[in-house]
Amino acid sequence: MKYPEQNNRSHLIGILLAAVAFSFWGCSKEDLESSVPGYLYIDTIHLTTDEISQGNNRAAFTDAWVFVDNEPLGVFPLPATVPVLDAATHKISIRAGIVENGIDALRSAYPKLVPFDTTISLLPNRTSAFQPRVRYLNSAQFVQLENFDGGSVSLESIQTNGAPIRISIAGDPNVLDGAAGVVDLDATQPSFQLATSDTFLLPTSVSSYIEMNYRCDVEFTVGVIVSSTGGTVSFNSLVTLRPTTTWKKVYVNVADLGGVQTDATGYKLWLSGTKPSSVSQASLYFDNIKVLY
Incomplete structure (x- = not known):
């Protein structure tokens, strides 16, 4: 014996199945494939x-x-x-x-x-x-390029007694491709500050980026040195990157991090870092540095 609720439910299911069957019967093969x-x-x-x-x-x-x-x-x-x-x-x-x-x-x-x-x-x-x-983009402007393959380096030490940057030696297994820039830190020179030797301009109307491949035993900071009207110079830290045993690439959005200033008359790329006292020696590798807007 079926109760009224069961009869109603069966009737409703039958209607739904019929509706579904009718909808498929009315569809062409092309309509079904397009779904x-x-x-x-x-x-x-x-x-x-x-x-x-x-x-x-x-x-x-x-x-x-x-x-x-x-x-x-x-x-x-x-x-x-x-x-x-x-x-x-x-x-x-x-x-x-x-x-x-x-x-x-x-x-x-x-x-x-x-x-x-x-x-x-x-x-x-x-x-x-x-x-x-x-x-x-065709409109992209590259104001700094450094791949360390030309025998000279566009970065220089700006710290008294700071560790300099050198070009990697032939056969160094740690390089990415070609040559790389290397900074070696030890007890005598536990820190470094590097800046590009030439200044460049960055507009306020479009976004600016720093691209860089890196591999490092200790963390380091990427920033810009900004010269402004009136002769003031400021050191603006943008990002600090952690140690990595494998090569990585970073894209630094300069403007979003406050690195672009309306009264700036020139910029320099700035890299800096310090070896922790718990580490006796450390090396940092850099390659394929680009600054573009």
Whole structure:
């Protein structure tokens, strides 16, 4: 025997099943396939540069900022499999994402790069793999480049009795590629302060970045020395980077950290650090330094 509640429930379920069946019966095969997503697989994003005017192409892109038909789809950590709900032909735009200022939670689409644009036909339940290539904006201006491969160094010690910077010796297993700049700290010279020998200008109207590869036994600080109207000079610390046994790359947003001033007449890149007393010796390696806006 069925109770009234059961009869009502069975009747309702029957109506729902009929409605679902009718909706599918009324759909074409093309309609059903269009509701199945296609997928993009992005393993990494490559940087293309003119090495003479823009430095080398080493980058540390962490995320893909994906746009489909000019609409934002999301931010996807690399490598990424990206679902696109309508498996059809779409305009895909990829922006290379970075970690800013060495803070993992602070991520952005690097504004100094041209997005990668393409048109791709996606198939239902199929994955299309590609590796986007990006380049610097034509308007990007590089005011400092240093890869330590030319036999001279654009950084100089500005600290009395501070440790100097040297070019790595041939065969040094710690270098990244080519040569690197090295600072050695010990009991005699436990600290260092370096600055670029030439000054440069940074505008207030667009963002400025410092890019750098580094490997270090002790922490160090990246900053700028600012000369202002009236002859004042200020030392502005921007970020302090922790020791690392592997090479890393940092993107320092100079303006966001207060490094750009409206009354500035010139800037210099500034690197500094001190060996802890608990450490007898330490070395810091630098490479592929860029300052651009």
